[in-house]
Amino acid sequence: MSAGEPWWAESVIYQIYPRSFFDSNGDGEGDLPGITSHLEHVQSLGADAIWLSPFYTSPNKDGGYDVADPRGVDPRFGNLEDARAMIARAHQLGLRVLVDIVPNHFSDQHRWFKDAISAKPGSVERSRFHFYDPKADGTPPNNWISLFGGPAWTQVKSSDGSAQYYLHLFDSSQPDLNWDNQDVADDFEKTLRFWLDLGADGFRIDVAHGLAKENILVDHHDPQGLSDALRLDVEMSSEKRGELLSSVPFFDRDGVHPIYRNWRKLFDSYNRDVMAVAEAWVHPPVRATRYVRNDELQQVFNFDLLVAPFDAAFLYKCINDTLEMLRRVNAPATWALSNHDTPRVASRHGAKASRALALFVMALPGSCYIYNGQELGLPDAEIADADRQDPAFFRTKGVHKGRDGARVPMPWNGGQTPFGFSSGKPWLPIPENWRELSVSAQEADATSTLNLYRKALKIRKENLVGAGEIEWVDHGESGLISFARGEFAIYLNTSSTVLQIPSVGTLALGSDIDVTLENGSLTLPGATAAWVAIR
Ligand code: NOJ
Numbered sequence: 001m002s003a004g005e006p007w008w009a010e011s012v013i014y015q016i017y018p019r020s021f022f023d024s025n026g027d028g029e030g031d032l033p034g035i036t037s038h039l040e041h042v043q044s045l046g047a048d049a050i051w052l053s054p055f056y057t058s059p060n061k062d063g064g065y066d067v068a069d070p071r072g073v074d075p076r077f078g079n080l081e082d083a084r085a086m087i088a089r090a091h092q093l094g095l096r097v098l099v100d101i102v103p104n105h106f107s108d109q110h111r112w113f114k115d116a117i118s119a120k121p122g123s124v125e126r127s128r129f130h131f132y133d134p135k136a137d138g139t140p141p142n143n144w145i146s147l148f149g150g151p152a153w154t155q156v157k158s159s160d161g162s163a164q165y166y167l168h169l170f171d172s173s174q175p176d177l178n179w180d181n182q183d184v185a186d187d188f189e190k191t192l193r194f195w196l197d198l199g200a201d202g203f204r205i206d207v208a209h210g211l212a213k214e215n216i217l218v219d220h221h222d223p224q225g226l227s228d229a230l231r232l233d234v235e236m237s238s239e240k241r242g243e244l245l246s247s248v249p250f251f252d253r254d255g256v257h258p259i260y261r262n263w264r265k266l267f268d269s270y271n272r273d274v275m276a277v278a279e280a281w282v283h284p285p286v287r288a289t290r291y292v293r294n295d296e297l298q299q300v301f302n303f304d305l306l307v308a309p310f311d312a313a314f315l316y317k318c319i320n321d322t323l324e325m326l327r328r329v330n331a332p333a334t335w336a337l338s339n340h341d342t343p344r345v346a347s348r349h350g351a352k353a354s355r356a357l358a359l360f361v362m363a364l365p366g367s368c369y370i371y372n373g374q375e376l377g378l379p380d381a382e383i384a385d386a387d388r389q390d391p392a393f394f395r396t397k398g399v400h401k402g403r404d405g406a407r408v409p410m411p412w413n414g415g416q417t418p419f420g421f422s423s424g425k426p427w428l429p430i431p432e433n434w435r436e437l438s439v440s441a442q443e444a445d446a447t448s449t450l451n452l453y454r455k456a457l458k459i460r461k462e463n464l465v466g467a468g469e470i471e472w473v474d475h476g477e478s479g480l481i482s483f484a485r486g487e488f489a490i491y492l493n494t495s496s497t498v499l500q501i502p503s504v505g506t507l508a509l510g511s512d513i514d515v516t517l518e519n520g521s522l523t524l525p526g527a528t529a530a531w532v533a534i535r
Pocket of ligand 1: 062063065066102170206207279340341
């Protein structure tokens with residue numbers, strides 16, 4: 001980081017999915033003491049911070065994103081003392097800690113929702129959520145559809161004869177909160193302070209674009225005529241889904257921004273560089289810059305690379321557009337190739353191409369997010385339907401297989417599954433053929449993906465952080481993108497042909513052993529990347 005830049009501007013942030021990182025007590029699920037004991041792995045990778053997916057009290061219907069007590073630790077992960085110890089250990093190792101905050105909804109097991117169910121229509125208890133009477137014909141108040149499939153409304157029949165519906169954009173066990181209710185805003189401020197006071201350095205904000213809803217009592221009709229109502233068909237392509245979601249009255253409304261302005265004041269009152277990154281799937285992408293205006297949040301995820309094809313021209317446009325639009329609001333870019341919600345990069349593009357893409361992306365200015373296991377080149381695992389846990393699988397009646405394949409526990413060492421992750425039966429089976437992918441197997445192999453990430457992040461820290469903007473050289477023609485940054489030239493070949501590129505430098509790092517630089521010529525085989533020291 002260059003002088004004067006905040007710590008997050010060019011940070012490497014390692015996402016830990018707590019249930020799948022390391023199990024310390026043999027119950028088959030990862031936990032906080034397991035994270036604490038394995039943070040050295042994150043430090044040795046060269047990360048600056050960790051982001052933990054939720055570990056709060058939760059019935060775990062949606063991987064902990066159904067929070068029953070946002071200021072409590074779920075017993076499956078340990079207790080508050082374990083959280084404190086984990087944060088302290090991370091700080092000792094020089095790692096900052098971001099925790100997830102889930103403000104769009106609570107679990108139906110949260111005390112507030114239980115109170116709302118036993119209270120009457122029109123009560124204070126119900127006003128913290130979105131409870132409405134049915135339409136005259138008894139159907140839900142509007143035609144919105146849950147993102148996990150099925151209607152976004154569930155009916156509650158009470159003994160007083162009332163039969164209101166409540167809104168849930170996700171699973172029926174995740175009732176949406178009503179952000180027009182001051183209790184909701186007050187409670188979240190309490191939660192933010194709670195984790196900051198415990199030592200956290202910031203937050204990842206779940207569904208940051210969803211908190212404000214408009215026109216709840218009106219059916220939504222898609223203005224582009226793509227459908228006569230909001231129909232998120234399970235078979236729909238993600239592109240069409242994105243287009244549809246861009247016009248819905250429950251995402252990316254102006255009403256979310258005052259919330260983040262208030263949060264920003266709270267962060268700044270800590271006088272210690274607190275930051276937050278927004279999960280905001282918005283369309284068109286330029287809308288994302290509204291979340292990082294100078295009195296709002298510090299980062300917003302850029303999801304383009306999570307769904308981008310391995311195509312140089314496409315990648316050039318997506319990276320360049322992102323840098324341009326963020327420059328206008330003076331916010332750092334964020335680059336993520338995998339997370340717990342999308343197929344892993346190694347499955348999307350294959351092992352070789354995913355190494356190349358990762359190497360290329362690690363040289364970009366901005367912040368780089370790495371999802372646990374990405375540094376091992378883990379693919380998505382095949383999961384038997386009987387083992388699946390994702391509510392999206394159940395709500396779509398199996399049409400969408402869900403996200404479990406990207407959430408399989410980490411292989412650490414040893415010759416047999418579960419490869420040191422747990423002394424018990426892991427909550428999702430770890431494939432036998434991940435033996436070669438374990439941390440210890442890869443540590444022993446100089447050409448492994450793990451060692452590639454380690455070397456890249458070391459060079460990045462020593463030479464690229466603070467090196468300023470990039471100067472594009474190739475824009476995707478013939479499958480090649482390249483740029484100069486600081487003392488390096490960075491190349492990515494997405495084609496399947498070998499490229500010979502005249503070069504005056506020395507090869508600092510190639511994504512594979514077949515990348516070479518001899519006699520002034522860089523050999524860049526198909527699906528490889530290179531970092532060349534040019535000065
Ligand atoms: C986004 C989270 O990343 C995802 O895992 C979760 O299912 C939804 N938000 C709902 O909280």
